Amino acid sequence: MTTTASYTVTGMTCGHCVSAVTEEVSAVPGVTDVEVDLATGGLTVTSEQPVDESAVRAAVEEAGYEVSGR
Amino acid sequence: MTTTASYTVTGMTCGHCVSAVTEEVSAVPGVTDVEVDLATGGLTVTSEQPVDESAVRAAVEEAGYEVSGR
Numbered sequence: 001m002t003t004t005a006s007y008t009v010t011g012m013t014c015g016h017c018v019s020a021v022t023e024e025v026s027a028v029p030g031v032t033d034v035e036v037d038l039a040t041g042g043l044t045v046t047s048e049q050p051v052d053e054s055a056v057r058a059a060v061e062e063a064g065y066e067v068s069g070r
Numbered sequence: 071m072t073t074t075a076s077y078t079v080t081g082m083t084c085g086h087c088v089s090a091v092t093e094e095v096s097a098v099p100g101v102t103d104v105e106v107d108l109a110t111g112g113l114t115v116t117s118e119q120p121v122d123e124s125a126v127r128a129a130v131e132e133a134g135y136e137v138s139g140r
Contacts, residue, residue, distance in 0.1 A: 015134075016086030
């Protein structure tokens with residue numbers, strides 16, 4: 001089964017920011033796909049099993065940004 | 071002798087942009103130091119001999135930004 005979870009990320013200003021978030025969240029165990037929309041801050045995380053929100057938040061913060069909503 | 075040249079770069083929005091410009095301009099032959107100010111767009115290029123403005127402009131464009139003034 002495929003699970004998708006949507007978050008809103010603040011602080012991204014350019015394509016490099018999108019790359020940094022994509023890279024960090026892609027490294028979360030179980031994540032199979034990551035989509036980031038720079039204009040809206042939308043982050044969509046796809047995985048086989050649900051992934052802990054805390055792990056996604058930690059990955060976004062590791063990249064230097066914040067999850068402001070889900 | 072040390073030469074410094076100042077440019078203004080437009081389009082940089084975050085630290086990743088600064089890194090990209092710094093990296094590309096640092097790779098221009100003869101350049102010994104590069105300083106970028108994100109807030110003002112200021113780019114200061116230091117070299118032993120004067121470096122062609124066209125080479126600096128090309129490096130900034132390679133990074134994905136534009137020199138808007140000198």
